[in-house]
Amino acid sequence: MRTMKMGFDNSLYMKKQKEHILDRISQFDGKLYLEFGGKLFDDYHASRVLPGFEPDAKIRLLQELKEKVEVVFCISAGSIEKTKIRADLGISYDLDLLRQIDIIRSMEISVNSVVITQYTGQAAADSFVQRLQALGIRHYIHRPIPGYPADVDYIVSDKGYGANPYIETHKPLVVVTAPGPGSGKLATCLSQVYHEYKRGVRAGYGKYETFPIWNLPLKHPVNLAYEAATADLQDVNMIDPFHLEAYGKTAVNYNRDVEAFPIVHTILTRITGNDRFYCSPTDMGVNMAGYAIVDDEVCRQASRQEIIRRYCRGLCDVRQGREGQETVDKLSLIMQQLGLKKEDRPTVEPARRKRAATGAPAAAIELPDGRVITGKATRLMSACSGALLNGIKVMAGIPKSVLLISPAVLEPVLKLKIDLLGSLSSVLKVDDVLTALYISAVSDENAARAVAQLPKLRGCDLHSTQILYSGDESTLRKMGIHVTCDPVFPEKSLFI
Secondary structure (H helix, E strand, O other), rough: OOOOOOEOHHHHHHHHHHHHHHHHHHHOOOOOEEOOOOOOOOHHHHHHHHHOOOOOOHHHHHOOOOOOEEEEEEHHHHHHOOOOOOOOOOEEEEHHHHHHHHHHHOOOEEEEEEEEEEOOOHHHHHHHHHHHHHOOOOOEOOOOOOOOOHHHHHHHOOOOHHHHOOOOOOOOOOEEEEEOOHHHHHHHHHHHHHHHHHOOOOEEEEEEEEOOOOOOOOHHHHHHHHHOHHHHOOOOEEEEEHHHHHHOOOOEHHHHHHHHHHHHHHHHHHHHOOOOOOOOOOHHEEHHHHHHHHHHHHHHHHHHHHHHHHHHHHHHHHHHOOOOOOHHHHHHHHHHHHOOHHHHHOOHHHHHHHHHHHHHEEEEEEOOOOEEEEEEEEOOOOOHHHHHHHHHHHHHHHOOOOOOOOHHHHHHHHHHHEEEEEEEOEEOOOOHHHHHHHHOOOOOOOOHHOOOOHHOOOOEEEEEEOOHHHHHHHHHHHHOOOEEOOOOOOOOOOOO
16 A cells, blocks of 8 residues: 655654744743744644645644743634634634634643734624633733724824733743634734833744745745635735845745735834844744755645645635635636646546446545545435445455445434435435444444545545535545535535
8 A cells, every 4th residue: 555655744843843933032032922823723734735744733832832832812803793614614713712722721731811803892702702701711802903004103102002901921932823814913912012012021023824935936836835725815925025135035925924014014113123123024934844845746746736626626616606706716827837737636537437427426536555436426325425435445355246334224324314304315425324334334344344444545535526515525524535526516406
């Protein structure tokens, strides 16, 4: 069986990242406010484009530094009011914040408080405050600052940042993070630096953002994959002009940080009295990921596949009315820059050939050894369920003709779906199949051998010739299978 090629040394990354953060703390009066961009947990984008990167690398790093670190969470009152949803988890930002606090505390990392930013009296934010009080979680309220961010004189004054309550912190590294973008992390960090200087503490500010990787080429597939991941925001990677001017060296950053830098630089200069606090947005970063790439071609190829997946997802999102055409246009441009097409994904053409040959919806999955196995939809089973069962049969060396799921198990599962749960369809989705398979494995040796193969599918690719029902997609995602679909609705369904 083929072993997945590693392109990234996670241990080296952790070592360098830790050293760099500690060095940054030492450059100030032993106090650094570190803005954490991206995901604190479950950074599966990074693990897909940098094979070898561990999805929990950031939180593990904080665990190694737990004696020196405390965490402050930010969430905007507007996000609470609008019930913004984290798409990968399907839960609201405020609930995800509480979920993250639970995880951090379980790892014995200190959680300082929650800051509700941009508060203007939102009722939902008031309810969230009451919940935080009931849970015994310290919290602060930050209101909008008039003239922000242009009126620097007002911002850097007792009426601006000074009007924000000071967050009492006690450790040298204060990580400021959030469940999603637009949370006010940067403003919270700068507000704290202002308060620290007022108290005579020469505190620092830094930013921990994995992508884009500043010391990779602008059009490197890893950096283009970041553009693809943020296509809905229309972010663009660019050469950092401030870094080039200050040092004569090329570094890659992204448009929002570059555009914001003059204001951030002016504010920091006004707070600290030092116009060389940072000379570029790249200076602000503490990202050492580029130094841990050990096989560039492996990372390039993984990133190309990620871009194709993002493009396929974009086409389906537009088809379902979740995204605008401009998102797909941006993804299409990235595909063109690298000469990519959907068919470069190994599972696409086999799935389409299966559909053409059978006249039924089909799916194809690439096994860890590189073989591509297909399945079709039947009266009893979805195409993904069929491909999954066929794949694990091949991996376990079980003949195709062997039934893995006993009819004695299938019958009660179907009765549950239709008679008790009121399903209008007798088709077994992926979670139904897995339930039946695990039950069959108790008494059937072949089913038990097949079940043993399922964990090996993590990281494998699957393509469907139609948009998946939400339940199938969710189950496959939890299994760690990377799914793409053709932008075709199942039959005439309006709700999927």
